[in-house]
Amino acid sequence: MRSFTSRMAVQFALLITVTTAAVLAAGRWFLSREAVNGLDLLNQAEFMEIRDRLDSAPNAPTPADVDRRIRAHTEIDSALYFFQVRDSSGGVIFRSTNLGHAVLPSLPDGLARWSGDLQGVGPVRICEFRDGSLSVQVASPMQPVQWLLKDYGKISLFLLLGVALASIGLGWAFARLTLKPVRAIHATASRIRADNLGERIPTPAGSDELVDLVRLLNQMFDRLESSFSQVKRFTADASHELKTPLTFVRLNAEKLRSKCAQDPEATAAVEDILVELDRLWQITESLLFLAKAEGGALALNTTRIGADVLVREFAEDALALAEDRGAQFTVVWADSAQVKCEPTLVHQLLINLAINALRVSPPAGIVSLESVITSDRWRLVVSDQGPGVPPNQLERIFERFQRYTPTSGVSTTNTDAGAGLGLAICRSIATLHGGTIHAENRVGAPGLRVIVDIPLA
Numbered sequence: 001m002r003s004f005t006s007r008m009a010v011q012f013a014l015l016i017t018v019t020t021a022a023v024l025a026a027g028r029w030f031l032s033r034e035a036v037n038g039l040d041l042l043n044q045a046e047f048m049e050i051r052d053r054l055d056s057a058p059n060a061p062t063p064a065d066v067d068r069r070i071r072a073h074t075e076i077d078s079a080l081y082f083f084q085v086r087d088s089s090g091g092v093i094f095r096s097t098n099l100g101h102a103v104l105p106s107l108p109d110g111l112a113r114w115s116g117d118l119q120g121v122g123p124v125r126i127c128e129f130r131d132g133s134l135s136v137q138v139a140s141p142m143q144p145v146q147w148l149l150k151d152y153g154k155i156s157l158f159l160l161l162g163v164a165l166a167s168i169g170l171g172w173a174f175a176r177l178t179l180k181p182v183r184a185i186h187a188t189a190s191r192i193r194a195d196n197l198g199e200r201i202p203t204p205a206g207s208d209e210l211v212d213l214v215r216l217l218n219q220m221f222d223r224l225e226s227s228f229s230q231v232k233r234f235t236a237d238a239s240h241e242l243k244t245p246l247t248f249v250r251l252n253a254e255k256l257r258s259k260c261a262q263d264p265e266a267t268a269a270v271e272d273i274l275v276e277l278d279r280l281w282q283i284t285e286s287l288l289f290l291a292k293a294e295g296g297a298l299a300l301n302t303t304r305i306g307a308d309v310l311v312r313e314f315a316e317d318a319l320a321l322a323e324d325r326g327a328q329f330t331v332v333w334a335d336s337a338q339v340k341c342e343p344t345l346v347h348q349l350l351i352n353l354a355i356n357a358l359r360v361s362p363p364a365g366i367v368s369l370e371s372v373i374t375s376d377r378w379r380l381v382v383s384d385q386g387p388g389v390p391p392n393q394l395e396r397i398f399e400r401f402q403r404y405t406p407t408s409g410v411s412t413t414n415t416d417a418g419a420g421l422g423l424a425i426c427r428s429i430a431t432l433h434g435g436t437i438h439a440e441n442r443v444g445a446p447g448l449r450v451i452v453d454i455p456l457a
Contacts, residue, residue, distance in 0.1 A: 005175045012171030017164045024156040031152060035145040036125060040113060043127035043138040046081050049073065050138070051131050061134070063093040070094065082124065082139040090135075104137045115142065181210055189217065197225035250277050300342050300432050307378060308336040311371045314347055318354045318367070325358045328366045335373040341433055341454060349429040352422040353382040353450050360386030360448075373456070377435075380452040388441040388448050397439060398427045423450075430454065 053069045054061065066085050074083045074096040084104040085094035092103060102120040107128045114126045123142040128135060181204055188201045200218045204211055253273050260266035311334045322329035350369070357367040361384050370381040389397060396402050401420040430437040435454035442449055 005172070005179055008175035008179070009168060009171035012174055013164060013167040016167035016171070017160065020163045021160055024160065028149060028152055028156065032145070032149055035148060036115065036142075039125045039140045039142070039145070040127055043081070043125070043140055044129070046077065046138050047127070047129045047136055050083070050136055051129075054131055054134065054136075066094045066134070080140065082121065082137075082141075084137040084139075086135040086137070088133040093134075104139055106135075107137075185214060185217070192221060197221065197228055246277060246281055250274065250281075253277065300345075302340050302342050302433075304338050304340050305343050306336055307339045307371055307373060308334045310339075310341075310343055310346060311369065314350045314354075315369070317347075317351060318369070321351075321354060321358055322367060325361070326363050327358050327361045328364065329354070329358075330366060330368050332368045332370045334369075334371040337373045339373065339378050339454070339456065341378075342429075345429045345432065346454075349426045349452065350380065350382070352426050353452075356422055357382055357384035357386070357448070357450075360384060362386070376456055378454045378456060380454075381449055383442065383447055383449045385445070385447045388446055389439065391441070394439045394441075398423045398437065400424045426450075426452070 050070050050073065053073060054066065070083070070085075071094075074081070078096060078098040081096070082099050082104065083094070083096040084092060084099065086106065087093050090106060095103070100120055102118055104118070104124075104126055105114070105116075107114050107126065112128050114128075115123070116126075117123050118139075121139075121141075123146065124139040125142050125145075126137055126139040128137050130136075185201050188199065192199050200221060201214050203214050203218070253270055257267065257270045257274070260270055311331060315329070315331050318329045354367060354369075361367055365385040367385075368383045370379070370383075372379045372381075402423075427437050430452050433454045435452060437450065437452045439448055439450045441447070
């Protein structure tokens with residue numbers, strides 16, 4: 001059971017059921033004890049009547065005296081009691097008729113009560129009393145007690161089953177009620193993301209452990225918000241401030257290129273500087289874009305456009321990129337329905353995906369695009385024939401500066417590797433459109449599929 005509510009309900013039901021079973025077992029023990037004690041009291045009361053009849057007998061009454069004084073009484077109570085009288089030597093001088101051939105056992109010294117199964121009679125409770133030189137034994141059948149305990153066991157079983165079923169329902173309701181504040185915390189905490197760090201969990205009234213937990217979580221979110229704000233501010237400020245010195249460096253490098261035209265070695269060095277400046281400029285632009293997108297400062301100007309039109313415009317650029325890489329690009333499917341999006345950003349998203357796919361594609365490899373529109377979403381799938389990505393890296397490739405370099409099948413240079421920001425930008429663009437992006441390895445063939453889902457509404 002993965003649900004904590006279910007586990008809590010079952011534990012509650014087990015606790016109630018086990019407790020009820022223990023109470024019913026204790027009740028059976030007490031009932032059995034009191035029933036036997038009741039028999040002892042009845043046996044004692046019966047002995048008192050026998051003693052009254054024997055008090056007028058001589059000090060050493062004969063069996064005939066005993067029989068004459070108590071026989072009639074024992075016959076009257078024969079349905080409820082068994083009687084037996086022993087003399088001082090232990091010999092039996094009287095037995096009630098209902099005993100038949102059975103003889104009540106003589107109890108050891110110090111034992112005046114005994115329960116057992118007497119052959120020919122059944123289970124009995126025997127009480128032995130002294131009256132002068134005589135030993136009077138009065139026994140009561142224990143079948144009524146056993147029947148009572150048997151009925152009690154049946155009733156207890158039905159009660160236990162009823163309590164078990166009821167406790168499951170009560171446990172579920174109790175767990176739901178008890179965990180209601182925790183679900184509220186979960187619902188609020190799930191809404192707190194990198195783009196929504198300002199929301200806090202409402203602090204319930206009181207001063208219990210739950211309130212302490214809420215305060216601790218809110219304090220943690222305060223620290224996270226502060227840290228994220230500092231990182232975003234630094235990224236945006238650094239990206240913005242770097243643009244001016246980069247511009248001056250590039251201008252000076254352009255001047256050096258014209259002055260070093262006669263020196264091939266110097267010209268090559270200047271060209272390398274310009275290439276690296278271009279890469280640094282692209283990284284700066286990417287970081288600034290991400291900072292604006294994640295900080296909510298990037299306005300999304302959506303418009304309605306035919307999905308096939310946008311795919312056709314992208315396909316022209318993708319074909320040129322594929323030819324430059326010695327690879328192929330094809331559009332497998334392109335629905336023609338209208339979609340609402342920011343065309344420039346979606347075009348940038350697809351270009352980034354195509355560049356990544358071409359970067360890992362083998363010579364003459366095929367990169368394909370599928371554009372499918374359903375009743376509620378626009379799905380874009382870019383597939384390649386590269387080596388794919390290890391399963392534990394499929395989520396991480398969308399993080400900043402995460403670069404996965406294939407170990408075989410593809411030859412890449414430092415320039416090809418990129419800065420590790422392209423897929424992070426793709427995720428930001430998909431998120432801005434209220435959509436999602438994820439990657440999965442192709443089934444039955446090498447390669448990776450990157451899937452973008454953008455809701456139509």
